Amino acid sequence: xxxxxxxxxxxxxxxxxxxxxxxxxxxxxxxxxxxxxxxxxxxxxxxxxxxxxxxxxxxxxxxxxxxxxxxxxxxxxxxxxxxxxxxxxxxxxxxxxxxxxxxxxxxxxxxxxxxxxxxxxxxxxxxxxxxxxxxxxxxxxxxxxxxxxxxxxxxxxxxxxxxxxxxxxxxxxxxxxxxxxxxxxxxxxxxxxxxxxxxxxxxxxxxxxxxxxxxxxxxxxxxxxxxxxxxxxxxxxxxxxxxxxxxxxxxxxxxxxxxxxxxxxxxxxxxxxxxxxxxxxxxxxxxxxxxxxxxxxxxxxxxxxxxxxxxxxxxxxxxxxxxxxxxxxxxxxxxxxxxxxxxxxxxxxxxxxx
Numbered sequence: 001x002x003x004x005x006x007x008x009x010x011x012x013x014x015x016x017x018x019x020x021x022x023x024x025x026x027x028x029x030x031x032x033x034x035x036x037x038x039x040x041x042x043x044x045x046x047x048x049x050x051x052x053x054x055x056x057x058x059x060x061x062x063x064x065x066x067x068x069x070x071x072x073x074x075x076x077x078x079x080x081x082x083x084x085x086x087x088x089x090x091x092x093x094x095x096x097x098x099x100x101x102x103x104x105x106x107x108x109x110x111x112x113x114x115x116x117x118x119x120x121x122x123x124x125x126x127x128x129x130x131x132x133x134x135x136x137x138x139x140x141x142x143x144x145x146x147x148x149x150x151x152x153x154x155x156x157x158x159x160x161x162x163x164x165x166x167x168x169x170x171x172x173x174x175x176x177x178x179x180x181x182x183x184x185x186x187x188x189x190x191x192x193x194x195x196x197x198x199x200x201x202x203x204x205x206x207x208x209x210x211x212x213x214x215x216x217x218x219x220x221x222x223x224x225x226x227x228x229x230x231x232x233x234x235x236x237x238x239x240x241x242x243x244x245x246x247x248x249x250x251x252x253x254x255x256x257x258x259x260x261x262x263x264x265x266x267x268x269x270x271x272x273x274x275x276x277x278x279x280x281x282x283x284x285x286x287x288x289x290x291x292x293x294x295x296x297x298x299x300x301x302x303x304x305x306x307x308x309x310x311x312x313x314x315x316x317x318x319x320x321x322x323x324x325x326x327x328x329x330x331x332x333x334x335x336x337x338x339x340x341x342x343x344x345x346x347x348x349x350x351x352x353x354x
Contacts, residue, residue, distance in 0.1 A: 003350050010347040020344050021290050024336035025304060032329045041319040053314025054307040060314070062196030066268060068306030070095075070260045072205035072298060074284035076212045077256030079293040083216060084249035085229035090137055090152025091257040092281025093159035097133045098126030098258025099265045100166055103182050103272040106265070107171065110187040118187035123204075123262045130258020131251040133159065138250030142243035148250070160277055167274060182272040189267040201263035205302075208256060212295035225249055257281060286334050 033043035053060045074091045081088040102122040109118045137155060140146040167180035174183075189199040216222035228235040228242050235242055260280075265272050287305050291297030312326035342348065 002353055004353055006349045006351055007342075007346050009345060016344045020340035021301065021304070021337060024290070024333055024340050027336045028329050028332035031332050032325070035325070035328070036319065036321070039319075039321065041321060046315050046319040046321070049318035050311035050315040054311030059196055060310060062193055062198045063310040064303065064306040065202055066196070066198055066306075067309045068302040069201045069205045069263060069267075070280055071284050071287045071302035071305050072209055073201075073260035073263065074257045074281055075287035075291065075298045075302060076205075076209045076295050077253035078284055078288040079291065079295050079298055080212055080216060080225065081249045081253040082288060082293045083229045084225045084246060085232060086138070086141060086148055086246050086250055087285075088134065088137075088152060088250060088253045089149050089285065090134060090155050090281070091253070091260075091284050092277060092279065093152065093156035094130035094133045094254040094257035095261040095264075095281050096156075096159040096163050096277055098130040098261030099272055099276055100163060100171075100261070101129040101258070102126040102262035103171060103185065103265050104166075106185045106187050107183050110185065115187040119189055119266055122187070122266050123259055126258040126262030127255040128258070130261065131255035134250045134254020134257070135247060138247035141250070142246035156281070163272075163277065164274060167272065171272060179273060179275075185266055185270045187266065188270055189263065197268065199263075199267040201267040204259065204263065206299060208259070209295045209299050212256075212298075216295060221245075221248075257284075286337075290333070290337055 029047070033047070036043040036046050051060075054064045055061055074095065078088050078091055102125060105122040105125045106118055109121065113121075133155060134152075137148045137151040140151050141148040164180070167182060171182040173181050189201055192198045192200060192202065216225065224235070224240050224245055227238065228240055228245055232242055261276075264276060269276070283305060287301045288298060290304070291301040308326055308329060312323070312329075315321065316323065316325070
């Protein structure tokens with residue numbers, strides 16, 4: 001006599017897909033509270049500071065939206081490539097390339113052209129740069145079957161090295177600084193809320209998430225991407241050029257990551273420096289997974305993760321915990337998302353057998 005675990009698919013109710021991520025976040029914060037107690041910190045004090053810095057105050061919520069903008073852009077693109085069955089781990093590098101090109105355009109043209117035109121050209125250049133950077137991995141995957149995870153990770157490293165070089169060469173600020181940085185950017189995105197610096201990047205991000213949804217679910221191209229991602233062999237049998245659409249989906253994903261880089265430099269920072277690369281691209285992969293690779297779901301998931309990023313700094317100040325604590329909460333969110341996904345899509349039963 002013994003026991004076996006039986007797992008079988010079950011019908012998925014739409015409400016579960018909305019509730020599961022919320023439950024995942026609540027469980028992750030519950031575990032975070034336990035860890036704070038273990039570290040000798042008052043979790044009520046910690047989470048009060050967290051909420052003040054992210055949701056319950058106007059400045060905190062504005063910072064949440066600023067952070068969510070970058071996640072929204074990158075995760076919307078990652079959702080498209082994931083739907084195509086291609087894992088884009090290279091959003092970080094594509095974001096860096098986009099930031100470099102946007103800075104280069106802005107610094108060299110802001111004294112010659114209208115600010116609106118300069119910003120437009122900077123965003124377009126960033127999109128093209130991000131798309132071409134991602135296309136390298138897309139072509140290698142689609143036409144040579146080279147693993148895209150390996151190539152995108154290598155491209156991330158290369159993009160960061162290019163960033164280091166360019167800040168010490170073509171985009172070096174002439175006056176001495178504590179760390180390498182570019183000249184200031186004066187041609188910037190329109191500001192929506194002056195006291196916080198919330199800018200039109202948020203509008204761009206929401207529009208692109210909606211456009212991504214429309215492309216994915218209401219166009220022939222989106223249908224091909226979804227079919228290809230769910231069953232590549234069937235897609236080939238149906239006459240879909242899988243190699244081409246792998247490349248296109250990666251390029252689209254890279255373009256949105258590149259735009260995120262442009263929004264960061266011409267919208268938020270107004271200069272370029274090495275610290276622009278802080279793992280946002282990797283976190284955006286989790287954002288897309290939490291949203292079940294649905295572009296509209298990405299909007300809500302981005303705000304959730306924006307809350308974590310903006311609130312964590314206040315939690316650190318109030319509790320003196322390290323930055324890694326917020327990363328631990330992210331990890332728990334991912335773990336609980338996987339668990340809730342299992343129970344949302346599958347019926348799990350333990351059966352006694354003789």
